[in-house]
Amino acid sequence: MKENFIEIKHVKKEYPMGTNKFVALKDIDLNFSEGEFTGIVGPSGSGKTTLLNIIGSLDSQSEGEVIVLGYEVADLSSSKSARMRSENIGFIFQTYNLLPVYTVFENVEFPLLLLRINKNERIKLVTEALKWVGLLDKIKSRPSQISGGECQRVAIARAIVKKPKLVLADEPTANLDADNSHNILKTMKKINEETGTTFIFATHDAKVIKYLKRKITLLDGSVAKDELVNGG
Amino acid sequence: MIFKLALKNILGAGLRTWLNIFILSLSYFVIIALQGFFVGWQEDASREMKKWDIAGGQYWQEDYDPYDPFTLEEGHAVIPDELKKLISNEEALAILISPATIYPKGRMRNIVLKGIAPEQNLVELPTTYLENQDEEINCILGSSFAEKLSVSIDDYIVLRWRDKNGAYDARDIRIAHIFSTTVLTVENNQIWISLPIMQEMLGYLDQATIITVKDENYHQEITGWEYKNLDFLLKDLNNMIKAKTIGSSMMYVLMLFLAVLAIFDTQILSIFRRRKEMGTMMAMGMTRVKIIQLFTLEGVLHAILAILVGAVYGIPLLRYFKKVGMQIGANAKDWGLSGVTDALYPIYGWKLVVGTIIFVLITVIIVSYLPTRKIANLKPTDALRGKMTKKDE
Incomplete structure (x- = not known):
């Protein structure tokens, strides 16, 4: 397991709010190793999503240093940052964010198109990913034709299809019922265990917490607790 | 992709x-x-x-300016020999223009009188109707103008003109034909009569205001006449x-x-x-x-x-x-x-x-x-x- 897979040093994030500034993250110091199955938990407004976005280079910190897979995120240009995400990071969102006009197959195929992977390889990888999430029978369906749980499984397949080193999942079970949530979490846990992909969640769902190996609790933008759980 | x-x-x-x-x-x-x-x-x-009007181009007598009515009395000259040759070969057409007055149904109206050879076939104007019989002066005019004047074929109208000496004369002219055209430049306020008759009436023997030529590539410098090409005429x-x-x-x-x-x-x-x-x-x-x-x-x-x-x-x-x-x-x-x-x-x-x-x-x-x-x-x-x-x- 690679140490210092992600390094977060004295990170502060401020948002302008009128003439004042809202501090979303205060002096965060964290390290993540490869293969972790970690959750950033905390109430709404505690800074979970902000931290996840900074790790995923979707946002930048106001102060401090964030090194992801050896890249100093703040130093990356827009195109280099896009390339890093394309090659190394998979995202799972609370609202699935599937592309509505594409089929399940095309949605999962999309990240591979960005990597310019050839057609045969794409078909192989997409089939493999959909097999992981148990949706091989829905490849021609559109997002509007499948359930919420299935949409989230498509989103997982899309996140893992390119075999990223890191998957960032923002409240992946928030819109799902208990059964679907457990299925999704089991799927992600299985992927984590079998492929070694690092998973970092932002969540306040108790169901997710049961599956985590490490739990980082944020309160008002600060790390309140960082603990190994469930035998992690 | x-x-x-x-x-x-x-x-x-x-x-x-x-x-x-x-x-x-x-x-x-x-x-x-x-x-x-x-x-x-x-x-x-x-x-x-x-x-109907300009064929391949026109020579204008140098004093002629269609936008200046005062030039109509002066804008004429003897047809140059070079153009006479073309006219006799039916490759050109002489037109004499002069202001005149008509009195249709007792009303007075100033018009542009135009003389054209009755036998011409260079433009579509039905000039054969201008061939005179029994010493009558035949004229033709466009249908819209005829409608404005409330005249019809075989009506007689009084035409008054001024000859080269400044003397006024008048005669009844017969409407021999009313033609229909879409070309306003041969119709608006115009009455057409035979060129030889008009030359004689005005005393401008052998003279013309405009010479319309058939060939648009024909272009010779002629003293006292200005060549107007199609670009100019269609402007x-x-x-x-x-x-x-x-x-x-x-x-x-x-x-x-x-x-x-x-x-x-x-x-x-x-x-x-x-x-x-x-x-x-x-x-x-x-x-x-x-x-x-x-x-x-x-x-x-x-x-x-x-x-x-x-x-x-x-x-x-x-x-x-x-x-x-x-x-x-x-x-x-x-x-x-x-x-x-x-x-x-x-x-x-x-x-x-x-x-x-x-x-x-x-x-x-x-x-x-x-x-x-x-x-x-x-x-x-x-x-x-x-x-x-x-x-x-």
Whole structure:
């Protein structure tokens, strides 16, 4: 397991709010190793999503240093940052964010198109990913034709299809019922265990917490607790 | 890849896409159809004017200025030998012009009296009716002018003129024929009589004001006469058509505006509707440049598909218009449409078609690019939030 897979040093994030500034993250110091199955938990407004976005280079910190897979995120240009995400990071969102006009197959195929992977390889990888999430029978369906749980499984397949080193999942079970949530979490846990992909969640769902190996609790933008759980 | 994605996106949008495409195709069609009618009108009017009035060009006596009535009495001279030869070979035609007055039904009206050889066949004017019998002076005039004067064939009107010595004389002239023409320059306020008779009446033997030549390439310097080529002679007509074209262009600019608005609206709507989609694309690693390319290409594909859809219904319709024309009928002259016969027949040149396509394409590219650039410059997190209303924040 690679140490210092992600390094977060004295990170502060401020948002302008009128003439004042809202501090979303205060002096965060964290390290993540490869293969972790970690959750950033905390109430709404505690800074979970902000931290996840900074790790995923979707946002930048106001102060401090964030090194992801050896890249100093703040130093990356827009195109280099896009390339890093394309090659190394998979995202799972609370609202699935599937592309509505594409089929399940095309949605999962999309990240591979960005990597310019050839057609045969794409078909192989997409089939493999959909097999992981148990949706091989829905490849021609559109997002509007499948359930919420299935949409989230498509989103997982899309996140893992390119075999990223890191998957960032923002409240992946928030819109799902208990059964679907457990299925999704089991799927992600299985992927984590079998492929070694690092998973970092932002969540306040108790169901997710049961599956985590490490739990980082944020309160008002600060790390309140960082603990190994469930035998992690 | 971008092309396939763009195509998939617009085809996947279903009815919205096809509505935009239809509106855009309509703008292509209307622009080409309207412009085709104007090109056709211009061609038609030029052809008619050559047939009825100016043939291949004209020599004007140097003092003659059609816009200055005072020059009409002075603007005449002996026909030069070079042109006489052409006239005898039926390759030129002499016209003498003089102001005169007529008294139809007891009313006085100042007119332009024109003398033309009855035996000429260079222009369409039915001058054979001018051959006089029984010492009568026959005249011909256009139907619109005859209507204004309330005269008809075989009516007699009093004609008064001033001869070369300044002496006034008058005679009854017989209306031998009323011709119908669309060329206002041979009709407005004009009465045509036989050239030899007019020369004798005015005392301007062997003289003319204008010599119309058949061959548009014939051009010799002749002292005392100024050569006017077709470009010059058609300038007024072309200017008039141009003015009307500009006026009418407002309509197709409006059509284009509506079409562009549809595309612009689609793209602007995309900022709100598809912000999240773009945020997702950014999160998956699509670069800003690729996103701009994708969404601009979607706009361009709308325009290209509109060409195909427009071609499906437009080509048969444009062909139909070309075959039957636009019926104008007797109202043409009331509308000031000089040179138009009973119908307007459009002409669709490749320049018109290609020009319209390029014009619409460029417009669509611009209105697709601008809002897309705005979206692509959003921070991925802002795009992902997909804020549509304040509630969502």
